Amino acid sequence: MNKWPIFWLLFLTFFCFTASAKEVWVIPVQGAIGPATSDYIEREFQLAQQQDISLMILKMDTPGGLDSAMRSIIQNITSSTIPVATWVGPNGARAASAGTYILLASHIAAMANATNLGAATPVAIGISGPESSPSDENSPSSQKDAKNSEQVSAKTTLEKKVINDASAYIKGLAKLHGRNEEWAEKAVREAASIDAQTALAGHVIDFIADNLEQVIEFANGREILLLGNKNKLSLDEVSLIERVPDWRYSFLATITNPNIAYILMLIGIYGLILEFYSPGVGLPGVLGGICLVLAMYAMQMLPINYAGLAFILLGLLLLVAEAFSPSFGALGLGGIVSFILGSIFLMDSDLPEYQIAKPLIMALALLSTTFILLMIALLLKIRRKTVTTGVDRLVGRLAIVKDDFDTGQGWVEIAGEIWHASSADSLLAGQKVRVKQVSGLNLIVCANEKNSLME
Incomplete structure (x- = not known):
């Protein structure tokens, strides 16, 4: 029996399986980088490592974002077993502030024409300027000067700490992949910003690509440092899959x-x-x-x-x-x-x-x-408003005598209710009386001026 057809069948099956496994995921990073962005990218990294993806491309257009979210994304990039490329595109996009750190941390850094990156200076928060408060106006000049000097000193110290920390961080990221450390530090200390052509000439990025296909083309065959080991990218006949953010x-x-x-x-x-x-x-x-x-x-x-x-x-x-x-x-x-x-x-x-x-x-x-x-x-x-409810409302109203007041006391009817009443006058049943005062559960009444018997 001829075994060659079986051999070729197994070889073609293996080749097709290998080719189908080569996928490049494109993950959008648009708008301000915040908790939702870092959570989404972290889940995409976990899923990509399970499916053995060939390359992940962060398609970036961001004005910056929160430091905590940025550092979370960078930790996912630096610990990833899958190569990560960050592409600032399409034309007109930018990678400002936090986006610059992420770009420099990526294994491959690329930009489209008419894009820019930089302005990575962190903003010190929580220290106000040396403005005098209203209470300072009446204080001696020397005391105000001393207070302002302390405020300036506190603000300067905090800014130095923040900027020094950010400068060391971004230089370490640039050094990790052999990029321009000097410019990286300048982006933090001087808020420097550059376009794609200047970035390429200054060895800040690896190449310029105007679309995703060019990113794959220029990245193919490049040698990168992945978890401390040198790896050569093989991106022949890969399928480009643009990921869509989920409901979460x-x-x-x-x-x-x-x-x-x-x-x-x-x-x-x-x-x-x-x-x-x-x-x-x-x-x-x-x-x-x-x-x-x-x-x-x-x-x-x-x-x-x-x-x-x-x-x-x-x-x-x-x-x-x-x-x-x-x-x-x-x-x-x-x-x-x-x-x-x-x-x-x-x-x-x-x-x-x-x-x-x-x-x-x-x-x-x-x-x-x-x-x-x-x-x-x-x-x-x-x-x-005048009183419309309650006992006080009974004062001045008319009541009807139920029985003769033989002892100066008896019962009267008012507003459909029977009340005990007392009066200095002799009153007859059916006679109309007027309420003068309310004393507990007793009404003090007097004969009405237009006194008449009920018929």
């Missing part, structure tokens, strides 16, 4: 939007307050509980300033106190001021993408102010 990414990206997390927190708190105010309804409590849990989950992934959060909670407590024990605006206005301050300070980041929109803060503050003013107006209107 969309969900996390939505709730970790500072504006959405802020609104969820307020809905949650107000929902619980409404449920406590009128228990038994159920819907406000359930909706408020769900929104509050989602808000807390989102905020633990965001750079939160806890002083700002405390201001918001204090403001809401003061608004609730105004509702339960009206102070004609004192508590309510204090709560609104505290609420606005807390909303402004809530996000501990200078990135515009991770700030609460000022119009949203003003709209909610205006809504709360309107609510307080309406409540004060209603309270004043209620105070001016």
Whole structure:
């Protein structure tokens, strides 16, 4: 029996299996880099390593992002068993701030024409400038100068620590793959930014590619350093697969939007307050509980300033106190001021993408102010009203004598109710009397001026 056909059949089967296993995944990295981005990329890395992918390409267009999310992505890249290429594209894209670190950490760094990277200077947070407070105006000049000097010194020290740390970090990433360490440090210390042509000439990137096919073409046959070992990329006849973010990414990206997390927190708190105010309804409590849990989950992934959060909670407590024990605006206005301050300070980041929109803060503050003013107006209107219910309302009304008042006491009927009454006058059954005073459960009555018997 001829064994050659079986041999060729096995060889072709093996070759087809090998060829089908060569896949290149394209993972989009667009917009601000945050918790949703790092979570999505981490899951993609885990799945890719299980399926033995040939190459992963991060298709990048980002203005930057959070330091924690950036470092998480870089850790996944540097510990990956699969080569990672970062491509800044298409034309017009950028890899600013956090994107520059990720690009330099990748095994292959590429850019399209008309793109740029850089401006990787971190922003020091939490130290204010040497502005004098109102209380400083009355202090001696030497004391103000000393205080300003201390503030400047504290700010400078913190900035040096942050910049030195970032500079050492980005230089280490550039050195890892033999890229321009000098420019990397310049991107941090001077916020330098360069285009694709300058980056290629300065050995910051490996090549320029205007599309994904060119990235694969230029990367094929290159030697890279993968987990400390040199590897030569073999990307012949690979299939290009563009990955689409799943529902979890969309969900996390939505709730970790500072504006959405802020609104969820307020809905949650107000929902619980409404449920406590009128228990038994159920819907406000359930909706408020769900929104509050989602808000807390989102905020633990965001750079939160806890002083700002405390201001918001204090403001809401003061608004609730105004509702339960009206102070004609004192508590309510204090709560609104505290609420606005807390909303402004809530996000501990200078990135515009991770700030609460000022119009949203003003709209909610205006809504709360309107609510307080309406409540004060209603309270004043209620105070001016005459008594319409209760025992005091009986004074001045007419009653009908049920039996003769032989001893100056007897029973009268008023508003459909039978009351015990006393009078200094002699009264007859059926006679109309007027209520002069209410003393406990006894009415003091007198004969009506237009006295008549009921027929």
